[in-house]
Amino acid sequence: MVKLFALSVLYKPTSDVSPTTLKAAYDLQQFSFFQRSSIQEFMAFTSKIITERCAVGSRQSVKEQEYMCHVFVRSDGLAGVVVSDHEYQYRVAHTMIDKVLDEFAAKVPSHLWPGTHETAIPFTELPALLAKWQNPREADAITRVQEEVEDTKIILHNTIEAVLERGEKLDDLVNKSEMLSMQSKAFYKTARKTNSCCNFG
Amino acid sequence: MDSDTCERIISKLHNLVSLNTNLGDFDIVYASGEDNVSPVACVEGNISIASWCVKHVYAHAYHSSLRCKQKLWSYDECESLTRWTQFCLLIRPEVTTFWNLRRALIKKGLVSGDQELLLTKLILSRKPKCIEAFYERQWLYTKVLATSGHEWIRQEIDLCTWATSRHQNNYHAWNHRLWLLNKLLLHEDRNDLLKSEFESVMEWAEVHVSEHSCMHYVNQLVERMALSSKEGLCSLERVPPYVSSVAQLYEAMLSWNQNLIVQYPGHETLFYARKSLVLKFQRDCVDTATPVTAREHLVEECLVSGNEIGTQSATKDETNSWCCDQPAFKRTCVENVSGDWASLVMKERKFAEACVTAATSDFEKSVAQAYVRTVGRFSV
Numbered sequence: 001m002v003k004l005f006a007l008s009v010l011y012k013p014t015s016d017v018s019p020t021t022l023k024a025a026y027d028l029q030q031f032s033f034f035q036r037s038s039i040q041e042f043m044a045f046t047s048k049i050i051t052e053r054c055a056v057g058s059r060q061s062v063k064e065q066e067y068m069c070h071v072f073v074r075s076d077g078l079a080g081v082v083v084s085d086h087e088y089q090y091r092v093a094h095t096m097i098d099k100v101l102d103e104f105a106a107k108v109p110s111h112l113w114p115g116t117h118e119t120a121i122p123f124t125e126l127p128a129l130l131a132k133w134q135n136p137r138e139a140d141a142i143t144r145v146q147e148e149v150e151d152t153k154i155i156l157h158n159t160i161e162a163v164l165e166r167g168e169k170l171d172d173l174v175n176k177s178e179m180l181s182m183q184s185k186a187f188y189k190t191a192r193k194t195n196s197c198c199n200f201g
Numbered sequence: 202m203d204s205d206t207c208e209r210i211i212s213k214l215h216n217l218v219s220l221n222t223n224l225g226d227f228d229i230v231y232a233s234g235e236d237n238v239s240p241v242a243c244v245e246g247n248i249s250i251a252s253w254c255v256k257h258v259y260a261h262a263y264h265s266s267l268r269c270k271q272k273l274w275s276y277d278e279c280e281s282l283t284r285w286t287q288f289c290l291l292i293r294p295e296v297t298t299f300w301n302l303r304r305a306l307i308k309k310g311l312v313s314g315d316q317e318l319l320l321t322k323l324i325l326s327r328k329p330k331c332i333e334a335f336y337e338r339q340w341l342y343t344k345v346l347a348t349s350g351h352e353w354i355r356q357e358i359d360l361c362t363w364a365t366s367r368h369q370n371n372y373h374a375w376n377h378r379l380w381l382l383n384k385l386l387l388h389e390d391r392n393d394l395l396k397s398e399f400e401s402v403m404e405w406a407e408v409h410v411s412e413h414s415c416m417h418y419v420n421q422l423v424e425r426m427a428l429s430s431k432e433g434l435c436s437l438e439r440v441p442p443y444v445s446s447v448a449q450l451y452e453a454m455l456s457w458n459q460n461l462i463v464q465y466p467g468h469e470t471l472f473y474a475r476k477s478l479v480l481k482f483q484r485d486c487v488d489t490a491t492p493v494t495a496r497e498h499l500v501e502e503c504l505v506s507g508n509e510i511g512t513q514s515a516t517k518d519e520t521n522s523w524c525c526d527q528p529a530f531k532r533t534c535v536e537n538v539s540g541d542w543a544s545l546v547m548k549e550r551k552f553a554e555a556c557v558t559a560a561t562s563d564f565e566k567s568v569a570q571a572y573v574r575t576v577g578r579f580s581v
Contacts, residue, residue, distance in 0.1 A: 002408040002465070030366050032326060033247040034228040066369070087410055087465060135408060137464070186231035186252075 003027075005067070006043040006083040007096075007130045009104050009123075010051045011113045013077040019051045021118055023104070025126035027134070038184040045179050046160065047071075047081040053163045054079070061090045062157045069160075072097045078105060078113065092136040094154060100129055202254070207261035210254060213241045214291070215284045217248050224248065224319065226326040227291060229255055248323070255292060262288045270302060279311050287320060294324045294331045303337070307345065314345040322360065329367035335377040342384075351388050354381050358398075362405070365415070375414040379421055386425065391435035395426050399441050403457075410465045416474035420481065423454055427485050448541065451482040459552065466556075467565035472572045479549060479576075487542040542581070549576040 008024035024044060028036045046069055054060050054071045062069045068086055070093040073079040080097035107123050157163055160170055174180060174188055218224065225247040232240070234253030242249050266285040269278050283306055286299045293299075306312045318341065321334040328334075338357070346353055358381055364374040385394055399422060406415050427447045429435040437444055442453040455478055462471045553576050556569035 002410060032228050032367075033226040033244070034230050034249050087468070089465065137407075182233075183231055190231075 002087045002134075002136065003030075003085045004082060004088060004093075004130055004134055005085070006040075006047065006081070007100065007126060007133075008044070008047050008081050009101065009126070010047065010079040010081065011077055012051055012056075012073055012079050013114060015056060019048055019079060020114075021048065022108075022113065022116070023118060023121050023123050023126050025130045027130055035187065038181075038187040041180050041184045042188065043083050045174075045177060047083065048179070049173065050160070050163055051079045051081055053165070059094055059154045060157060060163070061093070061154055062160055062163055064160045068093070070094055070097060072101070074101060076105075076110065089136060090154060090156075092133075096129075096133045100126075103129070202257040202261075204261055207258045210240055210250075210258050211262060211284050211288045213239065214248070214250065215287060217241065217243050218287065218319065218323065219316070221246060222319070224323060227323040228327050229292075250291075259289065259292050262286075266299065266302060270298070279306065279309070282306065283312055290320065291324060291327070294328060294333050297333065300333055300337055304340065307341075314341050317341055325360075325364050326367075329364040330371050330373055332373045335373050339377070339380060351385065354385055357381050362401070365405070365412075369409075370412055370414055372414040375418045379418060382422070382425070386429075391429050392439045395422070395429065395435055395440045398422060399426070403441075407461065410461055411468045411470045413470045413473065416470050417477075419454075420474060420477050423450065423478070424481055424485075426450060427481075431485075448482070448486040451478060451486065454478050455482075462556065463559075466560065467562065467568055469568050469571075472568060472575075476572070476575050479545065479579075482545065483542060483579075546576060546579045546581050549579075 004027060006024065006026045009022045010019040011022050012019035021044065024047070026040050026043065028039055031039055046064070050060065050062055050069050050071050051073065054073050056073050056077070057075050059072045060070070062071070063086070066085060068084050068088065068090065070082045070084065070090055071079065072094060078101050080101045082093045082097055084093055103125065104123055107125075108121060112121065164170065164173075174185060180188075221243070223246055225245065227248045227250075229252050230249045232251035232253055234240075234251065240251035240254040242251075262285040266282055266289060269282050269285070282302065286302050286306070289296065289299045290303070303312065303317065307314070307317060317337065321337050324331055324334045342353070358378060361374045361378040361381070365371045365378075368374075382398065402415070402419055402422060406412070406419050409415050426435065426437065426440060427450060430437045430447060430450075437446070437450055442450070442457075444450050444453055455475065458471060458475050458478065462468075462475070465471070550573070553569060553573040557566060557573060560566035560569050
């Protein structure tokens with residue numbers, strides 16, 4: 001599958017401040033109705049975690065089960081996160097983050113970045129952008145994409161555990177988090193047990 | 202939990218399922234059971250059941266239906282049995298006993314075909330890869346719905362698309378679709394059917410580049426197109442990719458596949474699909490004088506590729522007859538190999554080498570190298 005699930009713009013002024021979500025869009029139609037809210041919470045949660053642990057100016061792509069999280073933090077503190085599946089080319093994903101962040105910065109003045117609530121940000125194009133980039137071929141001429149990002153270094157991580165600091169565990173972070181509802185935490189536990197993608201049945 | 206409560210929960214679920222004709226998803230949601238709310242809920246046409254009660258109610262429904270199975274049914278019990286089996290199947294659709302009970306109920310006319318279609322769809326919304334549900338739908342078609350025309354099959358194809366997007370590598374859904382296609386081919390105008398099917402599947406395949414089941418379906422579709430045109434049942438000029446001969450059809454598919462390989466490097470599926478296309482080209486377009494060695498590859502491919510189970514019975518018979526070819530056949534045919542085949546193999550070798558050179562990671566390289574070895578084994 002070549003699919004984008006989530007696109008979010010975050011703000012992380014300095015490396016010791018926890019990032020805030022400025023705007024996010026999701027495409028979760030393929031999931032079961034009752035799982036959608038939990039999956040959305042988890043994607044928001046993961047986006048925040050990896051932005052928190054991504055150095056300013058660096059690009060990372062983190063593999064977690066059947067998902068890929070691509071993150072880039074600009075030097076002015078604006079960060080973009082894309083959650084996709086494994087087939088979505090990560091170069092295209094990073095080009096997309098660049099373009100989306102440029103567009104966001106052009107529309108939303110930087111004095112609004114700190115302290116504004118998600119709903120008050122005057123930027124409604126995110127769902128349309130997410131839909132546009134679903135098909136990488138339609139979104140941009142593929143060759144151009146490759147030229148642009150080829151030079152910049154993308155750091156690849158095979159699990160989210162690799163991004164976490166020493167001693168940190170994802171299970172603990174999930175348990176502690178206030179972003180996640182009881183429902184989602186239970187969902188996380190059962191999803192771990194019944195990761196059914198390899199089953200025949 | 203007493204049996205009255207269990208019965209109440211089962212009845213409530215049954216009522217919800219039978220009253221709503223336009224149901225969405227069914228799922229078990231987590232709830233501790235501390236709040237005093239009904240465990241069965243309906244949100245925007247989607248039905249949920251709370252996890253705390255599932256274990257007890259399932260045990261009740263399970264034992265009740267098995268007890269019922271052992272003695273002769275009275276009419277009253279049949280009604281309860283409908284509810285019990287429905288509940289059990291929603292929770293555990295893998296248990297064949299319940300499906301058999303359902304079929305007995307359908308044969309007695311106590312459950313209608315439409316009700317059963319609704320139930321299987323609900324089950325698929327929770328477990329899109331459930332083979333039993335697909336099988337039940339096929340059974341329903343052959344036993345109950347066959348008279349109601351082929352309108353149903355058309356809708357069923359939409360259901361397959363829905364199920365395949367719900368779960369990656371949904372082999373059973375694609376297999377079901379192949380079954381439907383074969384049924385439709387018998388009754389409908391092949392030009393229209395192949396055109397619409399080809400367009401929708403290609404669009405889907407382009408954004409699911411690592412789905413072997415889907416690529417296999419594409420290849421099967423192409424094979425049916427080639428076969429239909431040979432039999433004069435459809436004209437290739439009126440069906441995409443709008444070509445004039447079977448050889449051109451395979452060439453068009455190979456170039457489509459090549460674009461995907463270049464755009465999405467490192468997907469084994471695309472190379473397997475390519476190999477299968479090359480072998481199909483050899484079988485259908487190259488003169489009957491095919492070297493035995495290459496045929497052995499075809500045999501090998503059928504045996505190795507597990508996902509081709511859907512067509513195994515058909516291909517196996519053919520391969521068996523090839524294996525019986527006399528040894529003398531080998532000598533004469535190597536000399537007669539057509540130029541088309543040789544040029545295709547040379548082209549494939551060049552392309553495979555180019556893939557190896559263009560690979561940017563070890564994995565991509567190993568995938569491409571495997572293809573180099575594959576095409577290297579074809580004798581020219």
